[in-house]
Amino acid sequence: MKEIDLVIDTEEIAEFFYRELARRGYIPSEDELFEIADITFDYLIEKCMIDEELDEDE
Structure with missing residues (x-):
């Protein structure tokens, strides 16, 4: 299976949840x-769906 690069951040998750909840x-x-986004991000990491990579600037 081919591996792809996918970038997801908590701000993007928060915006998605805001739109969906408002709807x-x-x-x-x-x-x-942001709490929901953090929990979602942690869940995706825990399920090995994504890997956390820190920005080099941090």
């Missing part, structure tokens, strides 16, 4: 969105 009638706070 369903929920308006979470910014803090709630």
Whole structure:
């Protein structure tokens, strides 16, 4: 199976959840969105769906 590079960050996840939750009638706070995004990111790492790579600038 061919490996591909995929970049996902918590801000992108937060924006996705905001759109989807708003579409369903929920308006979470910014803090709630970033908590959901962090949890989702951690879940994807735990399930080995993504690997965490830190920016070289950090």
